[in-house]
Amino acid sequence: MSSDHFVRFENVDKSYDGKQLVVKGLNLDIEEGEFVTMLGPSGSGKTTCLMMLAGFETPTNGQIYLDNKVISDIPPHKRGIGMVFQNYALFPHMTVYENLAFPLRVRKIPKDEADKKVDKALSMVSLQGFEARMPMQLSGGQQQRVAVARSLVFDPKLVLMDEPLGALDKNLRESMQYEIKHIHENIGVTVVYVTHDQTEALTMSNRIAVFNDGKVQQLSSPDELYERPVNSFVAEFIGENNTFVGEVIDVSGNKCKVKLNTGTEIMANPIVAKSKGDKTTVSLRPERAIIDPEKDMDNNHKGKIEEVIYHGDHTRLRVDLLGNNDFILKIPNSSNRMDIKEGKEIKIGWNSVDCRALDPK
Amino acid sequence: MSQEQILSSDGIPLEESLKKAERKNKLKAVLLVAPLFLFILIIYIFPIGDMLFRSVDDRMITKMLPKTFVAMEKWDGKDLPDEPVYEGLYEDLSLLKKNKTFGKIIARLNYEKSGFSSLIKKTIRKIDKLEEGNYKEQFIKIHKRWGQAEYLVALKNTAPNWSYAKYLKGVDLKYDENRNIIQQDEDRRIYKTLWLRTINVAFWVTIFCFILAYPIAHLLATLPMKYSNLLMICVLLPFWTSLLVRTSSWMVLLQQQGPINDLIVWLGWAADDNRPELMYNVIGTFVAMTQILLPFMILPLYSVMKTISPSLMRAGKSLGGTPLVSFVKIYFPLTIPGIGAGSLLVFILAIGYYITPALVGGASGSLISNNIAYHMKSSLDWAFASALGTMLLVGVLAIYWVYNKLVGIDNIKLG
Numbered sequence: 001m002s003s004d005h006f007v008r009f010e011n012v013d014k015s016y017d018g019k020q021l022v023v024k025g026l027n028l029d030i031e032e033g034e035f036v037t038m039l040g041p042s043g044s045g046k047t048t049c050l051m052m053l054a055g056f057e058t059p060t061n062g063q064i065y066l067d068n069k070v071i072s073d074i075p076p077h078k079r080g081i082g083m084v085f086q087n088y089a090l091f092p093h094m095t096v097y098e099n100l101a102f103p104l105r106v107r108k109i110p111k112d113e114a115d116k117k118v119d120k121a122l123s124m125v126s127l128q129g130f131e132a133r134m135p136m137q138l139s140g141g142q143q144q145r146v147a148v149a150r151s152l153v154f155d156p157k158l159v160l161m162d163e164p165l166g167a168l169d170k171n172l173r174e175s176m177q178y179e180i181k182h183i184h185e186n187i188g189v190t191v192v193y194v195t196h197d198q199t200e201a202l203t204m205s206n207r208i209a210v211f212n213d214g215k216v217q218q219l220s221s222p223d224e225l226y227e228r229p230v231n232s233f234v235a236e237f238i239g240e241n242n243t244f245v246g247e248v249i250d251v252s253g254n255k256c257k258v259k260l261n262t263g264t265e266i267m268a269n270p271i272v273a274k275s276k277g278d279k280t281t282v283s284l285r286p287e288r289a290i291i292d293p294e295k296d297m298d299n300n301h302k303g304k305i306e307e308v309i310y311h312g313d314h315t316r317l318r319v320d321l322l323g324n325n326d327f328i329l330k331i332p333n334s335s336n337r338m339d340i341k342e343g344k345e346i347k348i349g350w351n352s353v354d355c356r357a358l359d360p361k
Numbered sequence: 362m363s364q365e366q367i368l369s370s371d372g373i374p375l376e377e378s379l380k381k382a383e384r385k386n387k388l389k390a391v392l393l394v395a396p397l398f399l400f401i402l403i404i405y406i407f408p409i410g411d412m413l414f415r416s417v418d419d420r421m422i423t424k425m426l427p428k429t430f431v432a433m434e435k436w437d438g439k440d441l442p443d444e445p446v447y448e449g450l451y452e453d454l455s456l457l458k459k460n461k462t463f464g465k466i467i468a469r470l471n472y473e474k475s476g477f478s479s480l481i482k483k484t485i486r487k488i489d490k491l492e493e494g495n496y497k498e499q500f501i502k503i504h505k506r507w508g509q510a511e512y513l514v515a516l517k518n519t520a521p522n523w524s525y526a527k528y529l530k531g532v533d534l535k536y537d538e539n540r541n542i543i544q545q546d547e548d549r550r551i552y553k554t555l556w557l558r559t560i561n562v563a564f565w566v567t568i569f570c571f572i573l574a575y576p577i578a579h580l581l582a583t584l585p586m587k588y589s590n591l592l593m594i595c596v597l598l599p600f601w602t603s604l605l606v607r608t609s610s611w612m613v614l615l616q617q618q619g620p621i622n623d624l625i626v627w628l629g630w631a632a633d634d635n636r637p638e639l640m641y642n643v644i645g646t647f648v649a650m651t652q653i654l655l656p657f658m659i660l661p662l663y664s665v666m667k668t669i670s671p672s673l674m675r676a677g678k679s680l681g682g683t684p685l686v687s688f689v690k691i692y693f694p695l696t697i698p699g700i701g702a703g704s705l706l707v708f709i710l711a712i713g714y715y716i717t718p719a720l721v722g723g724a725s726g727s728l729i730s731n732n733i734a735y736h737m738k739s740s741l742d743w744a745f746a747s748a749l750g751t752m753l754l755v756g757v758l759a760i761y762w763v764y765n766k767l768v769g770i771d772n773i774k775l776g
Contacts, residue, residue: 056675076678077687089676093694102690103680154681 004068005029006190007053007158012062014048014214022048024214026062030192032157035184037193037201040211041237046194049211050160053192055079066158077106082151082159082189086166088143090135096122096146097131103154121153124183141172148180152189161193165200177203198238202226210234226285231272232358235283242289242327244282248273248357255298255352258282262323267298267352272359279360284350286316286328293349300349303327305342315340321348409754416747419524422469425462426453430520438514446513447496451488458485472742474515480506514539527748532556552732552749559729562646562718563711569651570658570707571700578662578699583671600656608720611649615640615721641723649717654710658703665699701768709757729753 007030014023023045030036038046051057052064055076064071071079091099100121104114122128125145135143144164151159161180165173181204184191195201201208202222209219210233218225218234229235232243246260248270256270258280266282273280293300303321314330317340321327329348331340340346367375423430428449436442457463463485470477487503501508518540529535529542533550537543544550577596581589599607614621622636631637639645669692677687715730722728729749736746 054675054679056678075684076675077681077683079679080681081679083676083679085672085676087670087672089670089672091673091676091691102677102682106680106682106686150680160679 005065006032006034006067007192008065009049010063010065012049012052012059012064014045014052014057015060021060022214023052023059026214026216028209028216028219030190032190033188035181035191035193035204035206037195037205037208038211039195039198039201039208039237042196044211045214046196046209046211047162050162050192050194054081054083054160080154080156080158082154082156084147084151084159084161084164086163088135088147088164090143090146090150092135094135095131096127096133096135096138099135099146100150100153103150107154117153117155121149124152124187125149125179140168141176144168144176145179148183152183152187156189158190158192161191163195164193165195165197173200180204202238210237212237228271229283229356229358232281232283232361235356235358240286240328242284242286242324243361244284244322244324245360246280246282248276248278248280251276256357258357260322264301264322266301266322266355268355268357269353271356273357278357280357281359281361282355282357284355286330288354289327289329289348289350291329291331292347297349298352299355300347302345303348305340305344305346308340308342319346319348412747413751415744416527416751417523417525418744419519419526420522422466422519423522425457425466426450426516428452429516433517433520436513436517438517439510441497441508441510442513444495444497447500447507450500451491451496454481454485454488458488470516470519473519474512476506477512477515480504480512527745528752530745531749531752555727555729555732558643559712562643562650562726562728563708563714566647566650566654566711567658567704567708569647570655571704573651574655574658574662574703575696575700578659578666581659581663582666582669596656596659599652604653604716607653608649608717611645611652611717611721612640615645615648640721641726643722643726645721645723646718646726646728649721650711650714653717654707657706657710661702661706662696662699665696665702669695697768701764705761705764708760712757713753 007028009026009028012023012026013021015021026045026049028049038049040046048057052059053066053071055071055074058072066079066081091102094102097118100118101114104117109117118131119128122130125148127142127145127149130138130142130146135146138146144167147164151161164180165176168176177200180191184204193201193204202225205222207219207221208225210217210225212233218230220228225234226239229238235241236243244258244260244266246258246266248256249259249265250257251270251274254269256268256273257265258268258273259265268280268282272278290297301322303319305317306320306325307318309316309318312333314333317329317331318325319327319329327348369375369378371378373381426449429446430449432445432449433442436446454463457466463481467478467481470481483504484500484507491499497507506512518536526536530545531552533545533553534542535545577592581592581596583589584592613619616622617636617638617640619639621639622631625631626633626636639648673691673695674687677691678684682690712728713730714728715734718726718728719731719734722731730753733746733749733753736742736749
């Protein structure tokens, strides 16, 4: 069965050894023109999914559709999917021009037309004038751009990127993130991007598929993913997170009362744990907890500052709160909070909406 | 501002103190290199130099017939020489007889022109009976060949201290009586055939090795560790086995009543009473040499293929190249340094191969090295053996030079 999604994974399983499933019953739809990132820890099956889409691995079970066609029987070279590899995979014996012309030459595109396309692709990554260089003569960032240009030069409708920025240093990686994002916006190609770096995923993507244990845990836009994680893995994996473990003792509308293991009761937002008696892990983003709340919030508790960590633009506090001595608070570095010291007791408040009762870990 | 000399903190010029500091290290380096250097000098450079020298050295006869050659300097080499030459001959030969050292010059002169052997032997036998004066007439009386100019011309031709005659002989050429270079007599031309056969065998062995080694090396480089280790052992085990043992095994396998012939008969490809000869000819040389030299092709290829990232082939395919196109345009060009190294290695080893062709080659499968061995051990013409060896060495260097021009020696990768 297919529908009008551009890429569609349907109940895809993958096992390498016949004993363990690397990808379990994966369902994933990608729309045309989207920038979708597969994000997850190593071994979560994200690269395997990409390789199945590219045609270098075959699904053990299930189907993958591209443009409403089953692609399992199409060999990689006929899929017309551009790909950027982790280590760039530039052909070391060819010049930049020859590298870019390779996909055009095998498609028998006339030389003058090919020249134009190569030119256009190189200008897209601002590398005009580098045609005659060998890959070895380029810096890591330049090689990366050539690899991107090469994956786009034959106008594929889908481009796959397998941790393409992993080998670059931090500054270069950030500027390349924007560059790739802009290229995507300008030419409207569909991109499937694999990374284990959450900031990279949050910066670049339209939607992010968080992988763990061979399954997509959540597929949603970056802000949705950060603000409203659907389970405790996603909450833990994306951004920073404070957790409390407990049991739901009362539910009323969009609020629930959670009794923590220490005996304290807090108000939370029932997301996964919805009925009385459910075990739950409550998740709260550090920036949603406020020190000395002015107006009353649903939750108001006292904690003791265990550690003050100076981070330049902000200061992080590690607080012992309700039995969790790893409770992190972020405060902006403004002069009015100079009274914060280790060992001091402070009042901390937050709203129950921001405090999500998820599945127990 | 003038350039001031920079001083180190204790007032010594910087350059000098740097030299002083490094002197110890330099000395250490020299001492570490010295044993190998001496070893190469004694075992390698000196014998090769000696070989080169021997191949052109022709002083022995000059020393033995000094007076004759001095007298011959005035002779124009056309008609029979005058009395002084015969007088010189008399004195030289008498001395040789007294010292009993004439054996060597008989052999040497007979190389130059056959017929000298009996001439010199007879002369020496009768030399005591000669009377003083008029030696020319008496010599001709002892043997009529002393009256034939060609023998005396041949004798004169041996006078120079250095001779390239051995090299000419190595390519089926020789000097005629007038020192012109001419072709060897038809029935004595064997070296050109031998050289061509050697190059031919080396060339085809290289090709066969390449064809067999390429897929093996590729498997070695791409299989999972578990299988590639096993395969590597299969490659190395014969490599570690004695050459002689492997060649002898081939003799067992290839002989007329051997298992391979049995198989051919069993398959019905040949009649039992008409078994093909697989040994003591070129076939035997090809088969055994290819198997023995195979690791020398596999290992450099493997080491190069190991460095080629599998993502390159994937990239080629994802960009639209069929597996064949990706192989031809991407994988193959990247293996060229390995192919070059392996081919050079196999060719150079094959061109000088000795034991295997000697044991399984027979007459039609023996190579130039077997002929060198023959001249070293049996005919004892060391000068000629040296000349052949030198020609082989020069040939190998020439191949190396051509390779360097075509592929570049920097591109070579041995492991």
